[in-house]
Amino acid sequence: MVPDGSGLFWGGFGFQRPPIAFASELIRQKKRNLTIYTCGSEVDLEILVGAGVVPRLEIAFVAIEALGLANNMRRRVAEGKVEIEDYSNLAMAMRFLGGALNVPFMPLRSMMGTDMVAKSRYRGDEKLKVIDCPFTGEKICLVPSIQPDFSIIHAQRVDMSGNAQIDGIVGEDLEGSRCGKKLIILAEELVDEEEIRFAPEQTKIPAMYVDHVVITPFAAHPMMCHGYYDYDLEFLQMFHKITRKEETWQEYLDTYILGVENHTAYLDKIGWSRLNKLKAIKPRGY
């Protein structure tokens, strides 16, 4: 469904609700030349750039946070195979908000005085502009809005009409889900419409925005989904270790992504006893 060359808003934040199952599927379908727009992402970006699916990104952050640097990204950037246009988190969130509001740019008070203004990887003059505010005369930074081809969001639950509920934090997913031309939701489970209507304040994404829904349990493994499962720390540490070398990364790619037919086969490979141990304990959420 996603043609080569598309631009994608990429949902989730840090360890929370990254659409990793979707990233793996893009790799299996041998997609090429995709551009990713997000504040920050981790394992998903590592596998996308590692597999050569994504040569361009407009992001604020990539690493495995507490575990350390993003090794695949580091290698691909050093090889010149991946280009990153750097923004701050607030700048990216404002770009999505601008796209969602259907206005061409948004102002913010960050990034000024730094190399994020002075240097551009490929957008050139289109990266941002620092101007004197026409009303107050203060310096202000304008960033261009984004309306990517697709927004990819991982939610906890949806109903048949596509109403998507997100628990915990939303990161930049409210703006991100509304800025894309098509919205694809990955949901942990399908629930009755009644359940959605019973807690409508949790419907962070009303069905009217939603184009496609995929029911995908454990879509974030080895990362976490609030209220559903915790991160798989041991797997994550293994992943971070194997990405240090191209050879071991290629083995991982062959084993866990290309070597399985689909996400269900991936989960079988991880093993259900392992996955069940990650399931969240109520009410703590992890």
Added chain:
Amino acid sequence: MVEYSKIEFLAACASSHVRDGENVFGGTGLPLLAALLAKETHARNINLISEAGFIDARPREVPLSVADTRYYLGCSASIGLIETLGFILQAGHVDVGFLGAAQIDEYGNLNTTYIGPYESPKVRLPGSGGGNDIASSAKRLIIIMTHDKRKFVKQLDHLTSPGHLEGPGSREKWSMVGGGPEVVITDMCQMDFDPKTLKIRLMSVHPGYTVQNVLDNVMFDLIIPNDVPTTDEPTQEQIDVMHRLDPHGVYLGKGGS
């Protein structure tokens, strides 16, 4: 005699700069450990905020991610990024932010993006994340780094987050909301900023280190005042609290970066 590691010393020292009742941006890693330590000891009423959307957080164990559900349990509001970095931070409500960096220059400007030339980077680092936003708009900034000569440089490979930029008047020129860096804490010493020049100045040296050790490990002209005291050591209570917060040694067990 309290026994402590370098990392424990660094976190304890950083935590002492948090004042009770402040709105604090925690992040992850050592900065978060320092903020949590403050909250468990002398600054119980801080409002700990994570940029992913958690407000007034009270995690029982250290989150590994700013979006970790460990931040959720016990927080009083769970919202999103425009709320924290926009409505709270950019509107001027954050008293103190913590940042680390791979490189710092004499004005406290930070690099967290590239090592090597921008055109052909040797190492891609994490990037700004919310770091630039925090450095631009938090009232005070506490910078935490492990001490290494290659990190205290005359010229950054990349300026990701603003310190005092080119000195007096620079932050005003860009209408910045926040006041910029206040202290830099390493495993060797504490540094603050000379109010006249806004350049880094030695503040205190940790036990076991000398002023000369510090001078040997910076690549710019560090301002040395006449009187350089020894930094207070952590207490046993602080060490115990840190181990309770990080039972698996995720932060305490590694060298930090």
